[in-house]
């Protein structure tokens with residue numbers, strides 16, 4: 166197992182729950198992949214940073230999600246697990262999940278284009294987003310993609326578009342049950358003033374929502390997503406319970422089962438402190454069963470929108486230590502993994518701590534007594550640190566660091582600081598004693614950086630291009 170101490174200095178097994186056999190196998194695969202990435206030259210002096218994705222791990226998470234709900238729902242209940250594409254916006258990942266029976270939750274034209282390129286069919290695609298334009302809505306309706314309207318103005322747009330051209334797309338409304346936030350304010354979508362959905366507890370809002378449904382027989386879904394990371398399971402379940410209760414009220418007032426599907430969002434948190442998978446989908450389903458007994462009874466079809474819990478575990482950043490130095494008595498390892506691939510961690514380290522695992526230049530887990538050191542990224546500002554004062558075996562020039570749990574919302578979401586290029590992303594499978602890599606995304610060439618930076622318009626602002634008053 167990789168020798169890096171966990172964030173809090175404890176080893177995996179001491180953080181409350183124990184690793185399962187599946188967890189241990191995943192850790193072993195990760196170690197093998199780090200070593201193979203060095204041996205096969207994916208990582209080296211010329212390519213000092215790469216993202217690795219564990220194909221088997223992704224399949225296992227998808228299977229665990231399916232199984233947890235299959236066990237709980239009444240036979241015949243339609244269940245769609247729509248992967249939140251924002252978590253890992255990579256076409257081959259979305260296609261892999263589609264092969265595992267999942268759909269896609271998209272929240273921008275770009276994400277919709279990725280899902281379509283991955284081959285996700287319209288009936289397995291859901292469009293959310295607080296800022297859909299008329300053109301986006303029109304496209305979704307034409308394609309037959311499910312849409313969750315965010316607010317009264319968006320519903321009015323749907324009214325107008327449906328008057329122009331009828332659509333068979335399943336349509337719903339997102340509500341904010343306003344039940345409070347979790348440990349990360351920026352990830353909490355059910356606070357009193359959250360920007361998402363119709364704020365249910367505001368004066369008159371609940372009655373307005375009921376009326377909105379009664380006036381629109383085509384509005385058949387209710388959607389709530391209580392938050393993403395940092396929301397405890399009971400609070401997630403309360404968000405679902407409030408949504409369920411509202412659906413029951415609407416259907417009672419309508420005198421029929423107008424709402425036929427509940428979209429319960431995603432948000433299952435990931436344990437970034439160790440390799441123990443906790444909480445599991447099975448645990449979440451158990452909590453939901455207790456909090457919302459009617460949810461699985463078959464009266465409603467279900468949609469889920471998990472992102473982080475499906476992918477985070479299965480991504481590992483690997484980076485070379487370019488220099489090892491010391492400043493003010495502190496060891497500093499300058500690596501190539503920083504703000505461009507771990508943006509949230511660098512800007513909000515308290516909310517988004519990541520583990521760092523130490524390997525030697527050959528990609529073998531590093532042994533040796535741990536000493537406090539900073540693990541820095543390549544960007545030109547002092548705060549570009551993956552970890553500060555982290556206890557690790559001393560990192561030397563040419564060593565490799567691995568940053569696990571970065572498969573969602575990390576290296577797939579590049580941040581262009583310092584014009585740092587996007588690293589290549591590679592899927593891996595183990596085969597006997599070997600590890601086989603496949604390209605998921607090529608490393609970005611610097612020519613593309615120039616093109617994206619207006620390279621074709623180099624003269625636009627100078628005398629040759631812009632001759633205004635001087």
Ligand SMILES: Cc1ncc(COP(=O)(O)O)c(C=O)c1O
Pocket residue numbers: 249251252270293390392393394430431432433470471472473474
């Ligand atoms: C509407 C919606 N659904 C699903 C998700 C995915 O959340 P998570 O990755 O925490 O499962 C998000 C994340 O922001 C979201 O906004």
